[in-house]
Amino acid sequence: MADPGSQDPRVPGKAGPSPRLAEMERALLSVDRVTAGRIVKDTCSAGTPFRCLETLVVPALEEVGRRWERGEVALSQIYMSGRICEEIVDTMLPPGDPRRVNQPPMAIVVLEDHHTLGKRIVLSALRAGGYEVTDYGSGLTVDQLVERTVRGKISILLISTLMLPAALRAREAIARIKKELPGIKVIVGGAPFNFDPQLWKEVGADAMGRTASDALEIVGTFTAGAR
Known part of the structure; x- marks a missing residue:
């Protein structure tokens, strides 16, 4: 059953990423910390951090990785995408949480x-x-x-x-x-x-x-x- 406190960025019954997930991926590839943080804030409930990670942050980061494997993005974009997501997660789950x-x-x-x-x-x-x-x-x-x-x-x-x-x-x-x-x-x-x-x-x-x-x-x- 879906958690009502967190919007799932995947579209039920449809293949492929949702617009929200695609937007997150674009923000990461553009090294746009502000937009990436806003997407997470707008999409995810503070009380359900792991659901947010599993349905938005991690899938976006994995897709960036797949695009690097296909030669579509630079290694620097992979690294910066990871750092941005790391910063976002640190606000949701501070070290020591x-x-x-x-x-x-x-x-x-x-x-x-x-x-x-x-x-x-x-x-x-x-x-x-x-x-x-x-x-x-x-x-x-x-x-x-x-x-x-x-x-x-x-x-x-x-x-x-x-x-x-x-x-x-x-x-x-x-x-x-x-x-x-x-x-x-x-x-x-x-x-x-x-x-x-x-x-x-x-x-x-x-x-x-x-x-x-x-x-x-x-x-x-x-x-x-x-x-």
Whole structure:
């Protein structure tokens, strides 16, 4: 049953995005914070933030991601769209809000190198989706990643790598982490995994995301029922 406190921007019985959703997408691609914020304010009830995220903010962000995959928008537009949505969500669910904190502990990291753009885009997308994610930063060694993940009792870990040697060393990190935290879900991403579609399985990960939209969808699957 629809929540009367929040208008669903999808049109019942019709395929494709509603005008409101399309308007949100245009605002993000135009880097128009004011319009994006107004759309959310006009469409969503303050008492139903996750419904708003699920039916407006996240679908708009995912469509921007799909357009980037098709070569229709620039990487900078992806990044700024995520940042705008992150800012909007922070007004709806401030960091530390119980509805954010009451989620499986999540963390994201770049293993062994310092190329962080991909991680920053994924992190913005996840935070824009209402998730609380700990940023472990970049350049961590296998030992450092294992220690921090186990100490933090992380339930979902996202690992990004740029070079193949780091991707291969993720196998050791994942094996050691899963030995200590058997229930953890590990998502990997980055160039080596894009080049070899089977590599994520070989390193023992639970899933692989090519884009921020993929990561958002996978995390949503792993956290289903937690909200």
